[in-house]
Amino acid sequence: MFDIIVVGGGHAGCEAANIAGKMGLKTLLLTMNKNNIADMPCNPSIGGTAKGIIVREVDALGGLMGIVADKSHFQIKMLNNSKGPAVRSLRAQADKIEYPKRMLEALNNNKNLEIKEGMVEDLIVENNKVLGVILDNKEKIYAKEVILTTGTYLKANILVGSDNKPSGPHGEKRSNHLSDNLKKYGLNIIRLKTGTPPRIKKDSIDFSVLKEELGDNEYWTFSYDIEPQYDINRQQKCYLLWTNDKTHKIIKEHLKESAMYGGYATGVGPRYCPSIEDKVVRFADKERHQLFLEPESIHYDEWYLQGFSTSMPTYVQEEMVHSLVGLENAIITKYAYAIEYDAIDSLQIKPSLENKLLENLWTAGQINGTSGYEEAAGQGIIAGINASLKLKRKEPIILKRNEAYIGVLIDDLITKGVKDPYRMLTSRAEFRLLLRHDNADLRLRGIAHDAGTINEEQYNRYLNKIKNIELLKEELKIKRLEFNETTKRVFEENNIEMPKHGSNYYELLKRPEITFELLSNFENFNYPKDVIYQVEIDLKYGGYIEKAYKEAEKLKKLEEKEIPSDIDYSKIKNLASEARQKLEQIRPETIAQAIRISGVNPADIAVLSVYLKKEYNNNE
C-alpha cells in the first residue's frame, strides 16, 4: 500500500513524485519505460517566454526542473532582456541525454520514492473513490491518492501523411484502455493533436550559409539555490534559417497528402504551434517563415529543425527540407510526425487539481490538455503537493493569478477549459508585472515553506533576500548625491542631466535614466546582484507595480466571494441560459472564477451576486 502513486514519468510525473516523496509520503512512480523518464520528445529546450518563469516557480516551490536544467544545458539566454523586467524569461538548450539522466539521478536519491515499470490499464474505484491502479498484467496496486501524468500516451496515434499507426512518441507503446476506462467513470475525453519537426544529421548541414544564434555573455541559473554549472565560453550555437518560394510551392502541391489537410486526423492542434503547412496556408502572403536549427545533445549528431513541424508523407518531407538554403543535402534522421492523443476535460478538475468526479484522483500535464514541458512540471508539482497536503489533512495550495504563472495556468484550465493544447504565454497573465522571473522566490518560497516542500537552508536564503532588500532601501533613503568632480564627470559622460545636489538615491533611482550601474561609478553597494536588481525594479516601476497591486486587490475581493458548493443554478431567475449551463457545468468556487468563464456576462455576475446576497448571509 502506497500513499501516492504517480502514473507516468514525464515532466509532470517527475515533479509530482519527487515532491510527494520529499514531503515524507511513500510514493510509487509507475513508468512504461525507465529509460524514458523525463524524456524530451520534442524541442531540446527548457524555458522560453513565460515558460522560463514557470521553471523558476517550480524551483521556488521545491521542484527539480530548474536545477536539472541548470546542470544539463549547453546554451542559455535571457529572452526579452531589452524589453523591460516584466517580460524577461530564461531559455536553455537542454541536452536530451543529460537532462533525463540527471533527473533520474535526483529521483533515485529520493528515499521515499520507488520507481517501477508497468502500464496502468484501469483504476480501482469504489463509490467514486479511487483506491489504486490496475496494471495490464492485472496486478493491483493500492494507494491513498493516484496522480495521472500520462502525457500523450492515451490512445496515441502517430500520423505521417496518410499513414496512421497506434503508437506513443518515438515508437513507444501507447496506453489502449485507460482513457476508455476514465470515460466509464464519467470523465469527458477530448482528442488533441500536436506535432514535432524533422531531425537533421549534423554533418549534412551547410552551416556556412546560416545565421548564428549565440548564448548570453552573462551567467544565469534557473534555480535560486545553485551557482552556474557551465562555462560561458563553451556554449553551443544554434542557427537561423528561412523557408522560401520553393518550399511553399512544394507544400501547396502536396497539401492534400498531409495528415491534417487530407482529413486523416481528428484531434485539435495547437493554435500557437501550427505546422508549416498550416502557416503556409493561413499566411499565404508571407514570403518566408523563420526556422531554427538546434542541437539535441552533445552526445549525438541530431539537430532539431524548429518551426518545421509537419504531417506530410516522408517523401514530401525530403523535398521540403532540401528546398531550404543550407539543407540542400541534408539527411533526415527522423521524420516529422503529428501525434493524436486522448485528454480529459479540464473543466472536471478542481483548482487543487483533484478530479471533481473521482475522489483521490489527480491529473497534471498533457492529460489536462496543456502542452509543453514547463506547463507539465508546474501542474505536476502542484498535484504532488496538494495530494500530499490532503493526506496530511491540510488545505491545498491554490495559487492566484497574481501570485504565479502556475496559478494563471490552472485557473485557465478549470474555468475556461481547453479546445486546443494550452501553452502558457505572457499575454495570458494580466498581472505579469508582478509575476517576474526575478521574484518567483519572493512570491512562492513562503508558501513552499508552509507546505514543507523546501528545506531550512532554502528558506533562510529567502528570508535573507527579503532582509537585504529592506536594508538596501533604507541605505538608499539616507545616501545623497554629492556634487564633485567624479559625479559630474559620470553624469556628463553618460549624457544625463546632473540632478540637484543632495538628492537622495532612493528618489533618483525612480528615474528611467538613472541606474545602479551608473551610481556604482562613484558609490559602492555591497549587496548581492539579485537584491540590487529587485530594488531597482521596485523603484523604477513602482507606479505600475502599485497599479497592478490595486487591480490584484480588487480581484482578491472577488476571490473572497465564495459560491456555496450546494448552489442550485436552476433557482436563479434571469440568468442567461448559456451562463446557467456553464455555471452548472463548471461550478466555480468564487465569483472571481465565475467572471472568467467565457459565456458568463457581467449581467449574469450581477444576477448571481444579488442571489447570493439574498440567499446566503455570509456573502457580502
Place this chain on the structure above:
Amino acid sequence: MDDTICAIATSSGIGAVSIIRLSGPKAIEIANGIFKGKDLSKVNTHTINYGFIYDGKEKIDEVLVSVMRAPKTYTKEDIVEINSHGGLLTTKTILELLLKKGVRLAEPGEFTKRAFLNGRIDLLEAEAVNDLIYAKNDMARNMALQTMGGLLTSKIKKIRNKIVEIMANIEVNIDYPEYEDIEVVTKENLLPKLKDVDKDIMGLLDDAKNGKIIKEGINVAIVGKPNVGKSSILNTLLDEEKAIVTDIAGTTRDTVEGSITLNGFLINFIDTAGIRETNDVVEKIGVEKSKMAISFADLVIVTLNNNDELSNYEKELIDSIPKEKRIIFVNKSDLEDNININEPFIKGNTLTIDGLKSLKEEIINRFNLNDILNKDMTYISNVRQKDLLRKSKESIENAVENLEKGMPVSIVQIDINNAWNYLGEITGESYQDELISTLFNNFCLGK
C-alpha cells in the same frame, strides 16, 4: 428566465389596434390554449394567423396572432403577439386571461432585459432601448434608435480594434522575441498610434456633449436684479410655446420651471425663484443663490435693464459666470438707453412676439443647434459610458506620458490594456480571449 411574460406592447391610448406581447418557453403553448384558428404550435415561424380569442366557450375578440419562434426574435425566446381590435377593455380582458393561464406580467423593460441576458443585444444597445422608452423628443428617439442599431457600438469597436492590434503586436514581440520578421513595437512607432487613438476617443467625448443636449436638452438659468423682467421673459417664452410644452419627467422635474422646444431641442428653464424673490434681501444673498443655479445650468441669461445703469451687483454677477456659459440680455429695449456695458450683449423686450427673437437666435447659434441636426446621432449620452470613455482616454495619455519618459513598451502596455478594457466595458464585452485570438489571427508563429 424559465417563465413566460406578457405585457400590452402598445401605448394605452385609444388606438384602433393594441398588441399584447408574450415571451418565454410557454408563449406559444399558452396563446394556443385561448386561440381558435390554426393550431399555433404547428404554424411556421414568423407568420401572422387569423382567428379568435376564447375564454372557455366565450368569444372575446377577433384577432391576428404573430408567432415567432426562438431564437430569431427580439428576446431570443418564443414570442407571440396578439393584435386585438376591441379597444382597451378587451385588451385588458385578454391580458387577464393570459395571467390566469400562468403567464407573468412583465416588469418595465423586461423584454429588453431578456434580449440582453440572452445575448441578443449588447449592453449599449440595451441602454439605448431604455433611452428610447424614455425619449423626451424626436431627436432623442432617433439617437436611441441609432445606438440600438449598433452605430455607436461599431464606433467603439473600431477604436478597440486599433488598440488590440497595437497590443497584439506588442504581445507577439514579447512571446516570440526571436522571430525577426515581425515588426518590433518601439517608442517611436507606438507614440503616433497612441495619439491617433487618443484623438478618436476625444472625438467621441466631444460628441458626448451633443448627445446630452439631444437627450436632456439645454438647462437655462435666467438671473438678474429684481424687476429687470426675468419672469416676463420666461412667461413670454412659455406662453408662446404653450402648445408644445411637455411634462418633463426625470431628475430635473423639481427644479425645472418650464420647457420650450427650440429647433426641436428642449430648453429647460431652471427654477431661480430664490433669486427672484429676494426683493427685500441684501443683494449679496442673491449672488450666492444664483451661483447654485449657474453651476447647474448649461447657459445663463444675465438680464439687465436697458433703462438702468449697470450696478456693482450686476458687474459681479457677470464676472462670476464664464463667458462661454452666459448670454447678456438687455431687456426693455423700448425704454431709454441708460446702460453702459463693455461686453457683447443682445437687446430685446417682452412686449411683442419678436422682442425675444434675437435671444432665441443667440441660443441656437451658441449650441450649434442647426449643425447638430445634420450629424449622425451616435452620441455617448449616459454618465456611465462617458466616465468609461474618460478613463480610457486617461489611460492612453498615461501611456504616452510614460513612454516619453523612457518606460519600456512592455510596461506601458498595462495602460494600453486598461484603455482597451474600459472601452470594452462600455459595450459590455469580455476581453482576454479576444486578445489572444487576434494575436494568432494576425501573426504567424509556432514551433
